Amino acid sequence: MTISIAPTQPPQTRSAVAAQARDVVKIYGRGDTAVRALDGASLSIPAGRFTAVMGPSGSGKSTLMHALAGLDTVDAGQVLLGDTDLSRLGERQRTLLRRERIGFVFQSFNLVPTLSAVENIVLPLTLAGRQPDQAWIDELVATLGLADRLRHRPTELSGGQQQRVAVARALAPRPEIVFADEPTGNLDSRAGEALLGFLRHAAHELAQTIVMVTHDPNAAAYADRVVFLADGRVVDDLPEPTVPTILSRMASLDAPALRKKK
């Protein structure tokens, strides 16, 4: 792990755990229609690593990510980002935390259409009124191959380029953690592979903690570790995943999940 570009945070917050969920419960709706999206989910995200979260539809993987990212509140349990307990924060504090300490890459509609690529990249910084670190931005842009696309509007970029701009935007404030929600879902396989390659590169070479939610085993295989969710709980953990190992774990998970639903 080369730390050629030093993270802004002191090393102790970069300890083994970047984020943590402890017995998190999230319930949607009330009474008979209530759905327990998260039902005692616990998870630790190790710092400087690339973690994939997988699970069938309705397993709560997106909800867990939203909770970890401070996009949503939880009904019980604790969510920690570094030493910060997100469940104790108000809406405004969570917003500030998101723009200071968290990066996002969504499946689609990652960019503000009226801003150019470079403006989108520095958006969280400008919203916070911070000066971007130009050398860092330049390096991100160069690594992601966006140098000749900076002045373009999102509509003038290909899908792959748009997602790479989104990744640059997520990394620009040097967040403690980057969440990617199906980042390759709308890309063709070549563009998807390039993006996943870069995410892995960011984790390994830039010590960036990354959490990716996906249902695609090929995408998850790029991660250092895969966490499986079912029925609102973490049910399995697979280090050093490969496509075949992922597929076999998924097969064993799917069957009981289906049985339970019936």
Next chain:
Amino acid sequence: MWRLTIRNTLARRARLALTLLAVVLGVTFVTGSLILTDTSQRLLDDQFRTATAGVDLTVRDAAAFDSAMGVEVERDPLPATIVDRIRAVPGVATARPLVRGQGLLSVGGKAIVPSGASVLASWEPAPVGAFSLRAGHPPVTDDELVVDAETALRRHIDLGDTVTVRAEQTTSLRIVGLAGFGDGPGLPNSTVGLVNLPTAQRLLKLGGDVSEVAVVAADGVDTQQLRGRVSAVLGPGYEVSASRDIAASSAAAAKTQVDYLQMMLFALAAAALLVGAFLIANTFSIVITQRTRELAVLRAAGATGAQVLGSVLGEALLVGVTASVAGTGLGVATAAGLRNLAGAFGIALPDGGLVVAPRTAIVAFAIGVGVTIVSAIGPARRAAAVAPVEAMRSAAAPSGRIRTVTGWIVTALGVTALIAVLAGTGSLALVGAAALSGVVGLTLLGPALTPGLARIMGRPLDAAGVPGRLARESAARAPRRTAATALALAFGLALISFMTVLATSIKDSVQQTYTEVISADYVIESARNEMLGGLPNHVHHHVSELPEVAVASRLRYGHWKDGQATDALTAVDPVTLPRVTSLHMVAGNLNAISGGGIILAERVARERHLAIGDSLPMTFSRTGTQRLPVVGLLRDRDAQALSTNYVISLDTFSRHYKENVDASVFVKVADGVSDAAAKKAINAALADAPTAQLRDQAAAVAGRTLMIDQVLGLVTALLMLTILIALMGITNTLALSIIERTREIGLLRAVGMTSGQLRWMIRGEAVLVAGLAIALGVSLGIAFAAGTVAALGRTAELALVVPPGRLLLVVAVAALAGLLAGLLPARRAAKLDVLTAIATS
């Protein structure tokens, strides 16, 4: 398809609510105006018909015309002996002498000054007289008075009270009765004093003469034939008219004063509807843009383009009909309020039961439904053009090339016309044409110009960081929407700025010419803004005899007919006038009018190709057509200070007019007398003329510009309604734009935009739209005011004056209102749930 249309409309009722409100307000305005003017006219008709209900013929002194500029002419009195001659005509059942004039009532030393007339008349029992006793008994002896029940109620006058009547003579009389008029307790905005015939003659100094003779035909006698017979007996010096005709012509004269208010209200209703039309078109096009996918599905399912068009227009029809129903109802409710508003600004209208003619409802519906449907045609056609396979389409439809080019051409035509007017070669009609093409041209050009303008105007928003930038870009990115929203507000603001600049220019020039020409220390004028002044003639007499006064010179106004048109003239005293004014004669001299001649304003002489030695044919009510020799030419500014373009002597005036009231008395204080002493002495001399007011120069100018202030006040108050509609447009547009940009807002919130920043982004856009409207509206207003001033300047002394203070006030109010308009949508955007916003596809 029809059921789908209804379901669609209901499903979007919140979204259409504001559109609905815009149409409702426009229709309310139209309905209210129609009802108000219908009611005023009906009341006037009723009043004059009631006045002559029991009379068949009326005999008066002959006159060349009945009324001018809404004022009935005064006629010479008739000798009382005529009554017996009329009675002798076969077929006459009754002939009654009547006396009628002006008599101001005072109670407990306080004069009652109504906004209308102070009627003093001889009592005449029904059926000839229109007044009927409500209490007490008729005036029999010379010290008895009957007043109308309405005035008695308002002024707490009871039977047995003493009331002073000021006519040509002043007398205190005892109240012996209260009278009603027709069904009502009195005449609108008037006081009525009824005395016996000899008292009326004495108070009005008529000697034994009477004002007119009322004739009732015997049963079975044809009125027209009787009229011929009476006319033949009396000879050409008298006018015998069917009372019905007199009622009609009196009502028509009174109505001309209502007409201009109606014109004004209609113009304002048109402005409100124009602004409303923008809002409607905007809402429909946004709703349709949002429904593109749904429409595509409809088309894919086999709906034809015509069906889609019909569905959207059907929606517009529903909105239009609903709004028209509500607007008509509200219009009925607001008509009375509108009357009070006009009253608050000094424009008195008769009060009484509201008249809702079927025509009012028809017009209201035609306009409400028509405007809605016409506004929806553009969006509906775009909806029909949605291709079945179209899943998504680019956010901004490219603005049409033809539209832009046409817009440039039309705008250029308007600008050329305006420049021609400013260069001094255009008429008022050309200004109107320029304004029309300006409105049309800018409407067409709007979408093409908006992105650039929004980016330039939005520069200051960059100071607010990303939210400001995004606000600017959002406005620039949806040019059609931004343009329509901003234009709606701009036109409202343009009208207000136009009125403000024009009124200020006129007031300023009135003040300038007045202070330049009139050198008098004081002027005495009637506090009631009557057409001819209405200052009792003894005022001049009393004031000129004061030792503190060096000279008092009076002015009178009169109407005359110039072919079909009516014009006014001023009568002056050529001996004293030069001592209170500094007149500049271009040719001849003022004294020459003593010989019966006339002095013309220089411009009038030029237009009529008249020079000294020529003569001008003028028709007077009393003396018919006379040729007056032109004896001098007066500088235009000076003529304007004397209020007319035609100046004759007071002697000439008394030959042609019966009217015996002064318009103004100019006073020069004697040397060595202090202002305070002079004021005190003059005010003491005015004690028996309660309506007379002593004014210094500033007050005199204010009196002359009062009417302008009244109209400006009323128009501005009503134009605020247009602004309100336009602001609702901003709210509506932003609310819809937020729905459109839900995902973008979700993204911004996810990456760290605080709800405060988001709120400022939305408010910033609102203020930017308002800013665009302000820049455009105020410059349009000033430009067209300049054009109007230039066009009017060809026939009057007028220079453009732009009041920075008042315009800045308009700008500040509009900007603040823009901010307010953004509050609701901003709050709504800030409340959007981040997750839901991200998840929205």
